[in-house]
Amino acid sequence: MAxxxxxxxxDRLRAAVYDFGVRTYPVNAVAARLLWGYDIARLWRTIGELSREPDDATVLDLPCGGGIAFQALSRGRRLRYVAADLSPLMLGRARAVARRRALDQVxxxxxxAGALPFPDGSFDVCVTLNGLHCLxxxxxxxxxxxxxxRPGGTLRGTAIVTGTGGRRDAVIRAFQRWGYFGPGGNATDLRRWMTSAGLTGSEVDVDGAMATFTARRPG
Incomplete structure (x- = not known):
């Protein structure tokens, strides 16, 4: 597998199409339902959790894409928020969103994601939306x-998982052949990855082919 x-x-076209699709309603709602059997409102609720973090929290958002999670931020909040992505194209789009909304805390x-350039224990929250299946x-x-x-910190995210139906698995295999997705895994794999990483209290909620997950670092 490539x-x-x-x-x-x-790939500029990939970045543009993905960013447009994920932030444009009803395109995102229809695509999520048709491809993955997923209610896109669950993604917005996951993003909304960021708005409840205390102002002194440190947040890593990776992959940040075009800044989809920024909607949970408001001007003047003093979160230390790091938006990271492998793609300079996505980072450029996210920077433009932050400028338009005057989000100077970002x-x-x-x-x-496989070799993060940050010291151990740097963040209170790590958010990874729609990313693990691409790695x-x-x-x-x-x-x-x-x-x-940091000890007591939270990992929160969403990822497409296998094993939720033949048609959805076929779509996943097609995206893998086209070079959009990596090997991925099923919901059991996702729980195992978190446990093997030393995280506890893991929760995985699967809707269609999309898993919403949380776990904590002990401490």
Missing amino acids: DPREGWRS GFVQAD PDPAGAVAEFARVL
Whole structure:
């Protein structure tokens, strides 16, 4: 299987189409339902959790894409918020959103989820939306998120998982052949990745082919 990272890093059309689709209603709602059997409102609720973090929290958002999670931020909030992505194209789109909304608390870093350029225990919250299924080593990425979480910190995210139906698995295999997705895994794999990374209290809620998950670093 080809490594999907290069396409996400450098393909302008891929970045533009994905960003348009994920932030445009009803395109995102229809696509989520048809492709994955998923209620897109669950994604907005996951994003909304960020609005309830205390102002002194440190947040890593990776992959930030075009800044979809920024809707949970408001001007003047003093979160230390790091938006990271492997793609400079996505980072450019996210920067433009932050400028338009005057979100000066957001910093930007180009980073690979498999080798995060941050010290251990840097963040209170790690958010990874719609990203793990695009990575060549999702278990390694979860371990990296766990490493950069502070004791008591939370990993929160969404990912497409296998094993929820033949038609959905066929779509996943097609995206893998086209170089959009990595090897992925099912809901049991996702729980195992979090447990192996030393995270506890893991919760995985599957709707269609999309899993919403949380876990904590002990401490």
